[in-house]
Amino acid sequence: MNGGVGWVLSEEVIDLTRGPSGLGFNIVGGMDQQYIANDSGIYVSRIKGDGAAALDGRLQEGDKILAINGRDLKNLLHKDAVELFRNAGCDVSLKVQHRLQPQNGPAGHRGDGEPDGIPLAVILVPVLAIAVVTVWAFVRYRQRM
Structure with a gap:
């Protein structure tokens, strides 16, 4: 029995230059x-x-930020992390951990409970509804004969 989905983690250093709207992302x-x-x-x-x-374009929602300008972000209060970002200067270097596709399971599985592409229910429900209506119409037609 699998205790959970194992995600492929990759680390990357992303250098950003603060713009008019800051670094352009929110943290939690x-x-x-x-x-x-x-x-x-x-x-x-x-x-x-x-x-x-x-x-x-490299930083994505859900990425974990491991360090900013070489400063490890482990064991910080949220407000302290926010202050580090605010005081990081114009050129900021982020060490980021991306969470990629799962290591196990079918290749087309994202690991969050939904397969890639169109969910089966989106196709199956309308087909079943059409089948039920067709059978009902056929039965009503036969009763009138």
Whole structure:
């Protein structure tokens, strides 16, 4: 029995230059506001469309930020992490952990309970509804004969 989906994790250093709207992303997490149970890490919650992160394209919502300008983000309160980002300067180096496709399971499975592509129910429900209506119409037609 599998205890959970094993995700492929990859790390990357992303250098951003602060723009008019800052770095262009929001963060969640910290020791006092865990985003994921038993994980006090700092995560990207939102990428702003016109910000430095969106223009760069590598940082994604859900990425875990491990360090900023070489400063480890482990065991920080959320407000302390926010202050580090605010005071990081114009050129910012982020060490980021991306969570990629699962290691086990079918190749087309994302690991979050839904297969890639169109869910089976989207196809199956209308087909079954049409079949039921067709059978009902046929039975009504035969009763009138």
